[in-house]
Amino acid sequence: MHKKIRQALACGVTLLCLLPALAAPTLQNIQARAHQSLNGRWQYIVDPYETGYYDYRRQPYDQSASGSGGFYDDRQPRDKGELVEYSFDGSPTLAVPGDWNSQAAKLELYEGTVWLRRRFEAPPRADKRYFLHFGAVNYEAHVYLNGRKLGTHIGGFTPFQFDVTDQLKPGQNTVVVKADNTRHADAIPTVSTDWWNYGGITRDVLLAEVPATHIVDYKIQLAKNDLHRIEGFVQLDGPAHQPDVTVTIPEAKLATTVRTDATGRAAISIPVSSLRYWSPEDPKLYGVTIAAGADRVEDRIGFRTIATRGRDILLNGRSVFLRGVSLHDENPLIPGRLRGEGDMRMLLQWAKDMNCNYVRLAHYPHSEAMLRLADEMGLMVWAEVPVYWTIAWQNEATFANAAQQMTDLVVRDRNRAAVAIWSIGNETPVSAPRNAFMGKLADTVRALDDTRLVAAALEVHREGREITMQDPLAERLDLISFNEYAGWYWASNRDMLDYRFTIPHDKPVLVTEFGADALAGLHGDADTRWTEEYQDQLYKNQFRMLDAIPGLRGITPWILVDFRSPRRPHPVYQDFWNRKGLISATGERKKAFHTLKAYYDAKERQYTNKVGVLDAAGEEKRR
Structure with missing residues (x-):
């Protein structure tokens, strides 16, 4: 891995102490938010020598004084005399989400860098915030929007996203991803596994739209070893100060309204007298609504306890x-x-x-x-x-x-x-x-x-x-x-x-x-x-x-x-x-x-x- 990425990992954060824009906490239940899917056909360039990332002195283009020069610029020749040695426009396409190994015969055993590009239309609104969300990219992802680096994520199976509110522009936008599934001895997993190392953008890509103050995260579950109390929290983000949060479970006739603290967090505690508890024999899910100000999220949640006692699982x-x-x-x-x-x-x-x-x-x-x-x-x-x-x-x-x-x-x-x-x-x-x-x-x-x-x-x-x-x-x-x-x-x-x-x-x-x-x-x-x-x-x-x-x-x-x-x-x-x-x-x-x-x-x-x-x-x- 790059030295600065190692330093970033040692900071205990998701590779963000060196990047031009911080990755945002991933939104809980992303599919329930207003969003535009960026799934579909992405054009790609195979880059085994990482020519689109490093110059001939092996210096990253995106860390140069100009911040440009790599494939993420998606450059077009300005005239017939200008030299540009790559082109997404003339490149083949891959289905996203999907791995590259199974979509192109020459990539079946390939491990290394592939660049992927998607153009999309966006009409951003001034009263909203926008997040570019990736369900997973294997393994190291560098993400660029309209030629500007959003950040880097390491880890092939977990979601990440970036706040792109200030980077979106009306009309056509371009997202470029440098995906690299090279194995490393100090990575998670390491160099030796017993499964196929599928590379690429393997899960959904979404552009999510939320209110300026919105629900970032929540946990609504039974308390530890307690069948009679739902506990959890709701976490907000945004400029509004200490708004009320309401959690309702209409079918169970349960509801509570609580005030968030100065950090936007509200603790949830709801006594329960009667619930159908989730189990494999009866996988009951309840409709749950979390509302705060202009934001509202709906989920389907089951309630059950799991514990051990002696040699039993309960x-x-x-x-x-x-x-x-x-x-x-x-x-x-x-x-x-x-x-x-x-x-x-x-x-x-x-x-x-x-x-x-x-x-x-x-x-x-x-x-x-x-x-x-x-x-x-x-x-x-x-x-x-x-x-x-x-x-x-x-x-x-x-x-x-x-x-x-x-x-x-x-x-x-x-x-x-x-x-x-x-x-x-x-x-x-x-x-x-x-x-x-x-x-x-x-x-x-x-x-x-x-x-x-x-x-x-x-x-x-x-x-x-x-x-x-x-x-x-x-x-x-x-x-x-x-x-x-x-x-x-x-x-x-x-x-x-x-x-x-x-x-x-x-x-x-x-x-x-x-x-x-x-x-x-x-x-x-x-x-x-x-x-x-x-x-x-x-x-x-x-x-x-x-x-x-x-x-x-x-x-x-x-x-x-x-x-x-x-x-x-x-x-x-x-x-x-x-x-x-x-x-x-x-x-x-x-x-x-x-x-x-x-x-x-x-x-x-x-x-x-x-x-x-x-x-x-x-x-x-x-x-």
Whole structure:
């Protein structure tokens, strides 16, 4: 990364201590605001040498005295003698949102810089403020409007925006984005992952219009472990001083009006006598309206509590088993990132077809639309940031990046009832620097939201035939959550049942990954790797192993669907695909899909009348 970007990250902000315009806090529930979509066809220039950003002395054009000279100027020759060595007008187009890898054959394996340009009409009004919002750009984005740099954002999966009120002009405007998906050793994630590094503007681009004083953020959720009180806040921004804020939930006959303080913040506390609590069996969402002055935002919010007690996970006070599966933000049937609600609904419905009540959205923040669909469809969610494998643990800038991505995820999705667990990482190796890094990240999450569980996908240790949890980070988390690959990366179907788990912690156990590769349609006996029979038998063996753990309260096998990965080159069985999916790249359900469904059907029956409901006083009773 650029030296100044490292310094910016160390400041603990989103790369803004060096930029000509500060990024604004992202608006909560951006789609509910008045907005103009800038999705569509963007013209692009591939720039592997970053010619459009650096001069021949490797100095950034946008940091020069003139601030011009790069591709972001979108220059046109003034006469037939002027030399201009690029042109968006003659360039091909990419669909936005969308990754470039799946849209152009020459970009399938490309990692580097691509410039994207979009022209749009805007009639700005003097009494409004305007924000240019990006749902996600992978990985480093430099954004320019009408030739002027708005700022830079680092992180491939979280939203960001810029206040462009003073930069918009009547008539035609031009936005240019330098998107760079180059991997870095001190980035989040780091250089080595097991998923495709899709580059580009992968989520919605919007120009939002709000009143001068407007609602920036809000949280409207049940208080921690309290089914009888809604708590939260509303945060305003703008010139109006201490206006009233009203929150109404008409269907529940609830309303409150409070005055903001000098910072524009109003605390919300509403007693509740009767609500339909959100659950996978009854994913009830209430219409909620937040109003302040000339601004008004409507949302659909579910209300539920999630907590642990001993080895139980309690949803609305009732013990629950998390019947889950992991999934990536990728459509196997059409190459590339999920393109919209149809793709997302397909994957979540496949999970529900398997009788899942829960999904692990790995290994990075998925789209806000995915979380809203999980709310609607009744699926609890494990939401994760890409602190993945070996991170630069002692680099302060790297921690600041991780903490910012975690903050952006929590702020964006803290009104979604579906989110039950915030995950701070996956398979990170134990060491003193890593333990300190991850411990601080757990503290960051708890400071942002104390109403959900905090976890990480840890790794197990093997001593002889005993599988144990020796990671000290487990003491800082609400769950004993771990990945284990008995039968695939160690042991086999023949000998995996000789192993046993010893988990001494008095916490719920959640197994976040296990699995085996199976090439759909390849059949053989249960001892032949890559066959559906091997994968199926491994699942049956896993169930026998895991059910012996007294505190087992959920699993998310790896993975719902086969997905693309550069780490998987075997020409016969993989061809750059991870084949651990229960559904193939063509949508075919493998044998293990049906085996897992049968297991979940039995778990659902087991927990239907399980002890674990709390009465109003918080005491356990039998339903």
